Amino acid sequence: MLKDIAIKKVISYLNSDPDENIPKALDWAEKYLPGVKDDPRFYKIKEAALDENSNWYKLIRSIWDLDEEVRETIIVNFFLNGYLEWKDKRPKLMKKYGCSIPWTILMDPTSGCNLKCIGCWAADYGNKLNLDYETLDSIVKQGKDLGIYVYLFSGGEPLVAKNRILKLCEAHPDCLFVSFTNGTLIDEDFAKEMLRVKNFIPTISVEGFESATDFRRGNGTFKKIEEAMDILRDHKLPFGASCCYTSENIDSLSSEAYFDWLVEKGAKYAWFFTFMPIGVNSTSELMARPEQREKMYHAIRDFRKTKPLFTIDFWNDGEYVHGCIAGGRNYLHINANGDVEPCAFIHYSNINIKENSLIECLQSDLFKEYQAGQPFNDNHLKPCPLLDNPGRLQQMVHKSNAKSTDMEAPEDVDDLTEKVLDAAKNWSPTADKLWEQSQKNK
Numbered sequence: 001m002l003k004d005i006a007i008k009k010v011i012s013y014l015n016s017d018p019d020e021n022i023p024k025a026l027d028w029a030e031k032y033l034p035g036v037k038d039d040p041r042f043y044k045i046k047e048a049a050l051d052e053n054s055n056w057y058k059l060i061r062s063i064w065d066l067d068e069e070v071r072e073t074i075i076v077n078f079f080l081n082g083y084l085e086w087k088d089k090r091p092k093l094m095k096k097y098g099c100s101i102p103w104t105i106l107m108d109p110t111s112g113c114n115l116k117c118i119g120c121w122a123a124d125y126g127n128k129l130n131l132d133y134e135t136l137d138s139i140v141k142q143g144k145d146l147g148i149y150v151y152l153f154s155g156g157e158p159l160v161a162k163n164r165i166l167k168l169c170e171a172h173p174d175c176l177f178v179s180f181t182n183g184t185l186i187d188e189d190f191a192k193e194m195l196r197v198k199n200f201i202p203t204i205s206v207e208g209f210e211s212a213t214d215f216r217r218g219n220g221t222f223k224k225i226e227e228a229m230d231i232l233r234d235h236k237l238p239f240g241a242s243c244c245y246t247s248e249n250i251d252s253l254s255s256e257a258y259f260d261w262l263v264e265k266g267a268k269y270a271w272f273f274t275f276m277p278i279g280v281n282s283t284s285e286l287m288a289r290p291e292q293r294e295k296m297y298h299a300i301r302d303f304r305k306t307k308p309l310f311t312i313d314f315w316n317d318g319e320y321v322h323g324c325i326a327g328g329r330n331y332l333h334i335n336a337n338g339d340v341e342p343c344a345f346i347h348y349s350n351i352n353i354k355e356n357s358l359i360e361c362l363q364s365d366l367f368k369e370y371q372a373g374q375p376f377n378d379n380h381l382k383p384c385p386l387l388d389n390p391g392r393l394q395q396m397v398h399k400s401n402a403k404s405t406d407m408e409a410p411e412d413v414d415d416l417t418e419k420v421l422d423a424a425k426n427w428s429p430t431a432d433k434l435w436e437q438s439q440k441n442k
Helices: 002-016 018-032 040-049 055-065 068-097 133-145 158-171 188-197 210-217 221-234 256-265 290-304 358-362 365-373 392-400 413-440
Strands: 104-107 150-153 176-181 200-205 240-245 269-274 310-313 331-334
Touching (some): 002 018, 002 068, 068 150, 068 188, 133 150, 158 188, 365 392, 392 413
Parallel strands (some): 176 200
16 A cells, blocks of 8 residues: 555656656655665666656656556556566465466457468467456456466457457456557547556557558558557557567568657557467468578667667567566466467467466466476577477477467477477577677676
8 A cells, every 4th residue: 555655646746747757756766666776777777767868768758648547557557566566476476386476467368350460370260269258357366366467468359359358457457458459440439448447558560561561461451550550649548569570571670760650650669579480381481580580689779779669579688588488487378268378479288277277377387397497598599498499398398298279270399399490590690699799798
């Protein structure tokens, strides 16, 4: 309660004069928030946030362009509940249950989608599987008991199930819900619903500019995405972008013009993922080549210094989170069938949330194998047990007797490993070179 009062007072203080009081709020955080004094990352953030000419100051200041009630809800739910509450509970619960307690849970309300994107496993599933409201609600309730207040949605297209999602937002106003979405179902009415519930943020999938996006997602998709972003910006609502880089769109995604476009549209953050050939019918031809993955590595780091946009590179930022974050270490994935998987890109499991508690899932054999093996490489630019460390996923799947959760055509883990083997071998020398350089520059 005291934390809640303190955070709300700081918010009120900031609202009165952000330019004047942001430095004072950072001083307050340094003095009173647990663990901040010992975290070198905080001081880098503080240094950038105090420089009015820096891109980080501009990004922080842009938060005050958002709807006031939405902004305050997100700050409380993310920092107070999502970070402080989780950080306080996590060590005790890990000791009690003998497993990791993740920061967030990614779940699929439905396997249905209104698009059929090239290389996406969900395109083959159809609207066959769904997590009903009672199951979603149970997951969140169990998660909150563990200090988990941040939830992500993927699919399928989550907004196919928008009524369930909005109902969940209403039932848990103390949580933050973030959804990966193709953006084509966002309209004026949905924006008004976001203003009403206040705790939902869309992360819109976009592959670059029009030709790159429509190549994978279908003609006209990019224009619908732009319309959705304009609606969200006009309603002063927060949103981000999800960007999958492939062998076909690297030049578009890595361009300064693309980053400028995201900022202009009003995006506050962008998550970057490298293409994974998941599913027996998926092709490895779209996988980024080593020189392309390296290009994204440099582009994202360079633009972090100049663009008011918070960016995360799911693979290339492994050094900041000490390798793989899956398997319950920081997150897990629950598909539309209820299968609890270590990662959104690892479709193997030996336990189901409809039959087992969340804790039992975190204690499952496959999750134990993950947590015992992390990090899978001392070079955190090779974090993934599938894409970067050949054989590691095979070992864990076979040892835990996990099964393929692919809903159309189960994929043997040995076949999947063989499909990405060349990519892993080819990336390794580049990753070693980049890692050596990054360690020298510390």
